[in-house]
Amino acid sequence: MNSHVQNTNNPIRTRFAPSPTGFLHIGGARTALFNWLLAKRHGGQFFLRIEDTDRARSTQDAIDAILDGLTWLGLDWDGDVISQFERAGRHAEIAHELLAKGQAFKCYCTPDEVQELRDQAFAEGRALRSPWRDRDASEAPADTPYTVRFRAPDSDMVLEDAVQGSVRWAAKEFDDLILLRSDGTPTYNLAVVVDDHDMGITHIVRGDDHLVNGGRQSQIYDALGWERPVFAHVPLIHGQDGKKLSKRHGDLGAEAYRDMGYLPEGLRNYLLRLGWSHGDQEIFTDEEAIAAFDLAGLNKAPARMDLDKLNHINGHHLAHADDDRLTELVLPFLDTLEDRITDADITRQRLLTAMPVLKTRAATLEELARQSYFLLKIRPFHLEGKAAKPLNDEARQRLYRLFTRLSDLSGWAEESLAEELKQFAETEEVGFGKVGQPLRAALTGGAPAPDLAQVMTFLGREEALDRIKDQMSADA
Known part of the structure; x- marks a missing residue:
């Protein structure tokens, strides 16, 4: 077992803690997946916390978009x-506990004074240190607002990270962090620590x-x-060009991938391999992913978004998906097709009859609709x-003879139809293309389609013969 798998004797507890930005973007979806898999692998629990302290951005619609994205995935x-x-009251309680322990202090600096101190610290190549860390609060002017700052240690900070290894910061790199603002509201780093501790979070993958x-x-x-959780900081996803991921690279919401016709299991499989590896295996079922996932497989190099690979992986899951389920999923994508x-x-x-073949010819539900x-x-x-080019007068006459022959068939199965077309071409003493091209035009109207015998089988005897009959006349 990886040395970072568990830091306590308690069951593994992970979390996904997004800020509500209006959708579940692809990087966030991967973070959620990794935490979900780690918990599942070890029989633990996976929690969802919305970091909604920014009240202007934290609308219910934004929160619902994240919930919908996770649910779809x-x-x-x-x-x-x-x-x-x-939980702001609990965060403030802990800030005051740190005050009582001397690990935090009240800072009465005005915003202008803070900026002056920050500029000075920057010029000296160090982080900000408040003069109030060593002054008595009784020296403060009456009724002066204050912030509560963390008393930054004077020793170096070392973080043992499951992905990045041992990371060290000099003491001068960390300032006296604000824990409570002057209005009493908690800041991000305090809130996260308190929440993760109270939730019993053992592992943080982000x-x-x-x-x-x-x-x-x-x-x-x-x-x-408090005992630190295991931290695993995963490199961010980059575009195919190695640059920071943007919308043009595929940094879209989960719902955008749903609307483009990707299956949730296809996107899960792709995200799994975006920064994690298990030998050379590319395709995973959920059961295989849960059984294999560990922190040791997380890569230190940034992953690159590759939509071609996503299509390949999604196509595999599409080909193995249940036919009834695919039939229902593809219906909304048919609405873009005219004259259907x-x-x-x-x-x-018709979709159910043809689905076992059609689903092997598409990478997405959108493509499945076109197929x-x-x-x-x-x-x-x-x-x-x-589309009309193969249907000259000679071809229409040949279709008439083929129509007569097919009408006399007793059965209507793929193998017998394939043999019948082959024999007809031999009888006509022409290459199969002279039969196949006009027949395909008549049966499909130029739309993408599989082998002709399969097309006729999927359409059924009546529909197939009617389509051929429609094109036997030059008036069609």
Whole structure:
């Protein structure tokens, strides 16, 4: 077992603690997945905490978007969603406990004085130190507002990180952190430590943009005599060009990937491999991912977003998904297709019949809808341009002879239809293309479709023959 797997004898407890920005972006989804898998792997618990102290941004719509994204991804959490804002009283209680222990102090500096101190500290290559850390509060002017600052230790800070290894900061790099603002509200680093401690969080997996916060928070843990959780700071996701991930690289909300036709299990599998590895294995079921996931597999180098690989992985899960489920999922994507039948029963019946083949020809539900279009086009087709090119007079006459022959068939199975088409081409003494191209135009109207024998099987005898009959006349 990895040395960072557990830091106590208690069951593993992880959390995902997003700020409500309006959607669950792809980096956040990966963070949630890693924490969810770690808890599942060890029979622990995974919690969700909304860091909603910024009241201007923390709308219910923004929170709902995160919840919807996690729910769609299949990342279920234990217990109720926890609001950081609602715990402000507890955060202040701990700040005053630090005051009583001499680990924090009241700072009466005005904003202008703080800026002057900060400029001076910067010029001297050190972090801010408040003059009030060594002054008695009785010296403060009456009725002067104050902040509560953490008394930064004078010793170096060392963080043993499960991904980054041993990380050291000199004492001069950490300032006297504000714990409570002058209005009494808690700051981020205090609130996070208190919440994680009270929730019994044992492991924190998050982006390495929080690495410095990991150092600051560890100082607060130590000051309170609380055991630090295991920290694992994962490099952020980059674009394919190695630059910071942006919308053009795919830094979108989970709902955007849903709307583009990705399956939740496909996106989960892709995110799993975005910064974590288990040998050369690319494709994982949920059971395999849970059994294999560990912190040792997290990579120290940034992962790169690769939409081609996402399509490949999603295509695999699409091909192995349940046909009934895919039929229901693809229905909304059919709404973008023009001139298609609207009968729900016929639509579902044809989709279900063809799904075992069609789902192997698509990477997303959107593509699956396009691959299904030939089944649902309203006849008669009015073919133009490239689609009509194979249907010259000779081809229409050949379709007439083929129609007569197919009408006399007793069965309508894929193998017998394939053999019948082959024999017909031989009888006509032409290459198969002379038969196949006009027949495909008649059956599909130029839409993407699989092998002709499969097309006729999926359409059924009546529909297939009617489509051929429609194109036997030059008036079609």
